[in-house]
Amino acid sequence: MKEAMLYSQLSDGSVECELCHRRCRIPKGSIGFCSVRKNVDGVLYSLVYGKAIAANVDPIEKKPLFHYYPGSAVMSIATIGCNFRCKFCDNWTISQSREIEGLDFPPEKVISSSLKYGCHGVSYTYTEPTIFFEYAYDTAKLAREKGLFNTFVTNGYMTPEAVRTISQYLNAATVDFKGSADPKFYRELMAVPDPEPIFETLKEMKRVGIFIEITNLLVTKYGDDLGGLRELASRIVEILGKDVPFHVLRFHPDYQLYEVPSTPISTLEKAAEIAMDVGLKYVYIGNVPGHRLEHTYCPSCKEILIERFSFDILRWNLKADNTCPKCGEKINVVGTLQKGGSKWLSLI
Ligand code: SF4
Secondary structure, three states: OEEOOOEEEOOOOOEEEOOEOOOOEEOOOOEOOOOOEEEEOOEEEEOOOOEEOEEEEEEHHHOOOOOEOOOOEEEEEEOOOOOOOOOOOOOHHHHOOOOOOOEEOOHHHHHHHHHHOOOOEEEEOOOOHHHHHHHHHHHHHHHHHOOOEEEEEEOOOEOHHHHHHHHOOOOEEEEEEEHHHOHHHHHHHHOOOOOHHHHHHHHHHHHHOOEEEEEEEEOOOOOOOHHHHHHHHHHHHHHHOOOOOEEEEEOOOOHHHOOOOOOOHHHHHHHHHHHHHHOOOOEEEEOOOOOHHHOEEOOOOOOEEEEEEOOEEEEEOOOOOOEOOOOOOEOOOEOOOOOOOOOOEEOO
């Protein structure tokens, strides 16, 4: 156990966790909503510090981060637990587990393994990194000392205090929306009272200079309302601008929605058209390998700049200064094509 960061002690011996917007008030001897933070005699502890339930070397495109050091290999770690209860979660066996389990993989070992396998960065992913914040924070600090970058794949429900605290080490984040941020969808399918705080997270992340990509999962029948998607895309433009990469993700049957069919590709394509119509310059369709919207196109002349198949980069067609070779448009890509790391290794 490790004492938690970001909590307050209350006069009756309970504590208030300040990591995510649930702001759980936890009486002595009890655990928070995410099931991995416990009040022991008035002190809040993380129960999953250094206990990885997954550790893999992945291509950064899997996060997905398409515009941040493309081609990088990232050490990807998770613990059990989550502050959401998504009925369609594709990592539900670990996110919804109530058993504290995982192998000892302390921050020092995460970093030494990252270096051993030639990773360019570390990604805190699969489950929600906010709930294993202390583990992520210490690992991220060490990563930066060794010249590695850090990325979160997050539902965005963290508090502004949490964003500010991790910001000194966090380089980039994939912020995942579901069902186009429809409040009813969040309440009924995810047990989240209100998605509004996620937009505050985006503002805070932008303010502190974290590079952001957005995903939006369209769940067939429940969350594929394209009017809602237009509204979400408009808010993203308003908060983050037109240059932010925006991924429309296909749902696959899973967990409690295993009888719901995959999102039709025609729905995803209409969604992508709407996002582009709203002004977003880099719109992708995810979970459909081989689709033409896996590539990065020049927003100006439509030249293919980064050609992909699934998470692989097939062709790199940007100039060294990340401009389009045909028309000279400056493209919102951080870093250039990375090579040399191992990919697709499973350590745990
Ligand atoms: S991180 Fe966990 S304990 Fe803390 S507020 Fe969120 S759900 Fe509650």
